[in-house]
Amino acid sequence: MNIGSDMLIPNIIFLSIWALTGIGMAIFIIYKIINKYNNFGDSTCTIDEYSKYGINYTSVEDAMPFVERSYFFSRYGENPYEGVTRSIPEPLTKRKENDAL
Amino acid sequence: MAVLCSGCSGKLIFNPASQMLECVVCGNRYSPEDVEDKSAKLNSKYYSTRVYTCDHCGAEVITSDTEASTFCVYCGNPAIAFSRISEEYRPDGLIPFKITKEEAIKCINMRFLKNPFVPKEVKDMLTPDNIRGIYIPYWIVNANYTEADILSGEVKRGKMSVKLWYSRAGNVELNNLPIDGSRILNDTVSSKLEPFYLDEAKEFDEDYLNGFYSNTSDLTYIDLKNSAAQRCHKLFEEDVLKTIKARKVKIEDSIRWIDIMDDPLYMMLPVWFFTFRYEGKPYTIMVTGQSGKVVGTFPWNIKKITWVGIVLSVLFMALTAYFFIGMYNGSLGALTPVSTYITGILMVIGISGLISGWAGLNKIRVNLKLTQEEGMFKFVKRRQA
Numbered sequence: 001m002n003i004g005s006d007m008l009i010p011n012i013i014f015l016s017i018w019a020l021t022g023i024g025m026a027i028f029i030i031y032k033i034i035n036k037y038n039n040f041g042d043s044t045c046t047i048d049e050y051s052k053y054g055i056n057y058t059s060v061e062d063a064m065p066f067v068e069r070s071y072f073f074s075r076y077g078e079n080p081y082e083g084v085t086r087s088i089p090e091p092l093t094k095r096k097e098n099d100a101l
Numbered sequence: 102m103a104v105l106c107s108g109c110s111g112k113l114i115f116n117p118a119s120q121m122l123e124c125v126v127c128g129n130r131y132s133p134e135d136v137e138d139k140s141a142k143l144n145s146k147y148y149s150t151r152v153y154t155c156d157h158c159g160a161e162v163i164t165s166d167t168e169a170s171t172f173c174v175y176c177g178n179p180a181i182a183f184s185r186i187s188e189e190y191r192p193d194g195l196i197p198f199k200i201t202k203e204e205a206i207k208c209i210n211m212r213f214l215k216n217p218f219v220p221k222e223v224k225d226m227l228t229p230d231n232i233r234g235i236y237i238p239y240w241i242v243n244a245n246y247t248e249a250d251i252l253s254g255e256v257k258r259g260k261m262s263v264k265l266w267y268s269r270a271g272n273v274e275l276n277n278l279p280i281d282g283s284r285i286l287n288d289t290v291s292s293k294l295e296p297f298y299l300d301e302a303k304e305f306d307e308d309y310l311n312g313f314y315s316n317t318s319d320l321t322y323i324d325l326k327n328s329a330a331q332r333c334h335k336l337f338e339e340d341v342l343k344t345i346k347a348r349k350v351k352i353e354d355s356i357r358w359i360d361i362m363d364d365p366l367y368m369m370l371p372v373w374f375f376t377f378r379y380e381g382k383p384y385t386i387m388v389t390g391q392s393g394k395v396v397g398t399f400p401w402n403i404k405k406i407t408w409v410g411i412v413l414s415v416l417f418m419a420l421t422a423y424f425f426i427g428m429y430n431g432s433l434g435a436l437t438p439v440s441t442y443i444t445g446i447l448m449v450i451g452i453s454g455l456i457s458g459w460a461g462l463n464k465i466r467v468n469l470k471l472t473q474e475e476g477m478f479k480f481v482k483r484r485q486a
Contacts, residue, residue, distance in 0.1 A: 047336040064265075
């Protein structure tokens with residue numbers, strides 16, 4: 001085997017790649033095993049679950065000029081529900097606790 | 102308070118399998134609708150409960166007097182003490198437990214326990230004693246929601262990547278959106294429990310609570326509005342992001358309004374909690390008591406993972422070494438063109454495995470943190486909206 005000083009750097013690179021390949025494959029296999037049993041975020045409800053008609057888009061603009069951004073909120077920045085009053089259920093007005101003892 | 106068997110005066114517990122109240126002494130069965138609780142005030146806005154307080158996390162757990170609390174269902178700490186009898190607001194309805202404790206254990210087993218990296222001591226802790234059924238308070242709201250967003254994304258123009266701006270504005274009408282009414286439960290976690298099927302809901306009857314814990318809503322109207330707005334925003338955002346064909350799409354600026362319709366419903370929804378401690382950290386896995394959906398992630402045995410990692414690495418290194426030795430034409434530095442080519446391929450596979458595996462493991466670690474007490478049950482929820 002020729003491990004002379006002229007081949008030292010290529011050999012180090014080769015050995016590093018060799019090690020990284022092994023470690024990389026090991027980490028990938030471990031990730032695949034753990035991910036199979038990872039449950040969080042498996043399924044979440046989309047907007048269709050709660051809305052019959054989905055979003056009614058009033059503005060859809062692609063590749064909008066940068067300067068238009070400031071105008072956008074002046075056009076769509078008003079509260080559409082302003083002035084609407086709603087009755088508030090009693091349990092939400094204040095946490096009720098009538099201690100019997 | 103608890104109702105008693107008319108035959109032997111034994112305590113009655115609700116059995117999810119039969120959907121009946123069963124006497125713990127003589128086994129007599131009663132329909133919850135047919136049993137009359139003489140201590141309950143007729144048409145009262147309130148019902149009586151026993152409140153336990155956890156000295157560790159401060160959570161309050163409510164039980165009927167058929168169930169004594171021995172540890173906190175939220176953080177797993179045994180420092181829980183009977184606090185008082187309290188009168189709580191009567192919910193409008195509830196979905197009774199449909200999945201039994203044994204079925205909940207089966208669901209967890211099927212989902213996680215085949216994972217070779219789950220520590221044995223955690224597997225051993227999955228016993229009926231460590232699982233508690235708890236009714237979580239939810240507000241079921243109908244709402245109108247409006248949002249206007251400025252977004253950015255990257256698209257390819259030749260060899261260059263260009264940042265583009267997008268705008269989306271719209272409104273949506275949402276029906277029967279469940280918003281958890283407990284400050285203890287993290288909103289991210291509670292939304293994972295969905296969907297709940299409200300067509301199986303019953304009018305509230307405290308007899309259904311027998312044998313289970315419950316919690317009551319501690320939100321104000323502003324809290325509910327903020328939570329609902331945040332939930333609507335998540336749903337809106339998911340839909341909006343799908344409409345843009347670009348990479349790295351994100352909302353840069355956003356403005357939102359919500360109008361919650363009158364009379365949101367106050368409901369109790371059933372969840373099984375498996376709470377345990379591992380290496381000093383608390384974990385909670387939840388199973389919906391209606392559909393058996395499991396939410397949570399188990400901790401890993403790091404020592405086992407390290408050993409498996411080392412063995413696999415050595416194995417792959419040995420395999421590649423064996424392969425390369427076969428390809429050599431005599432000296433370490435002199436690779437044949439074929440072996441140089443294979444070196445390149447292996448390098449790409451190895452490095453991509455390293456990057457994607459590491460990124461994936463980090464993502465799972467974030468999920469694991471959500472399962473831990475600090476992430477999952479913040480006593481005061483951070484409501485961002």
